[in-house]
Amino acid sequence: MTLLLLSFSFSEAFAKCNSNAIGYRNESGFGLSFGGGSSSAGFYDKNTVNVPVSINGEQACFKKVNAFKMKSEKKKDKAEENSIVITPMKTEFEKIPSAHQKQYIFVEKNPHKLLTKFHVMSFICSGELPLSIEATSDTVLKINMQPDSADVRVSHVFATGAAAENLNKGNKGKTSNAETFDFFSKLYMEKSQKELAADQVCCNDFKIPSIISDTSIHAFSGVERAIASSFTTMASNVPNGCSNAFAETMKNYQLENYExxxxxxxYKVKKKWFSDDLVFEW
Known part of the structure; x- marks a missing residue:
């Protein structure tokens, strides 16, 4: 199977899976409220992405939507209550064989509750081949107190190899998603007692369009640059969350297996009524 990630025009809004354009939309907000000796703070971030794909010369696409909500509330004469709402990724596919998704979560507990860290890693897959990866690692404190700079806004990965290296040149320092990849790689090796095998290294078989691989990120502008900035170089320690071996070893950390x-x-974890949203409370 030959797979290409195509470079088309960029559009910020779209209604359904579109095989002719990359689409990206972000919605986020932050709110504070006070009164009667009580206070609350909340943060919300939602990303919608459409990616066209070529498989054996035939146009295809996938669309994904995911959201992350954080709320901290302190009532008069009561201890502070915190909650995080994670909306399982919603996906739509067109002409992508064996399409499915995998999401993994691990909460790294800290005696200081606000230093508790959420690690979340999500994959869109065609069989065992990753088409897209999202990853983030953030403490409750950073999400709660610094919503404008928190790395909770996940990275969308559409390219690897030379293209990703070119696009990643302006990105200095260790990013939140790199930390997440490291964390889940180490966790996998602990659980499996194995090193990451060659067939588990993500995305080595990707074919990428020359218009991307021969272009530096500095050549982009506006919304094109905003999307290109989130491309990430894939390294050997990036686990392939689509592989059967990884998914089986890490099945208890898949989002739907939270119990x-x-x-x-x-933590108290519950599913909202009439919704797939998972609420984490402590």
């Missing part, structure tokens, strides 16, 4: 996730045993 079996040992990192969540000290």
């Amino acid at each position: 079996a996730n040992d990192s969540l045993k000290d």
Whole structure:
């Protein structure tokens, strides 16, 4: 199977999966309220992305929507209550064979509650081949107190190899998603007692358009640059969350298996009525 990630025009809004244009839309907000001795703070971030794909010369596409909400509330004469709402990624596929998604979560507990860190990694897959990766690692404190700079806004990965290296030149320092990849790679090796095998290294078989691989990020502007800035270089320690071996070893950390996730045993996790949203409270 030959797979190409295509470079088309960029559009900020779209209604359904579109095989002719990359689409990206972000919605975010932050709110504070005070009164009667009580206070609350909240942060919300939602990303919608459409990516065209070529498979054996035939146009295809996928669309994904995910959201992350944080709320901290302190009532008069009561301890502070915190909650994080994670909306499982919603996906739409057109002409992509064996299309599915995988999402992994691990909560790294800290005696200081606000230093508790959420690691989340999501994959869109065609069989065992990753088409897109999202990853973030952030503490409750950073999400709660610095919403404008928090790395909770995940990175969308559309390219690897030379293209990603070119696009990543302006990105200095260790990013939040790199930390997430490192964390889940180490966790996998602990659980499996194996090193990351060659067939588990993400995305080595990707074919990328020359218009991207021969272009520096500095050649982009406006919304094109905003999207290109989120391309990430894939390194050997990036786990392939689409592979059967990784998914089986890490099945208890898949988002839908939250009841079996040992990192969540000290948290109250519930699913909202009439919704797939998961609410984490402590």
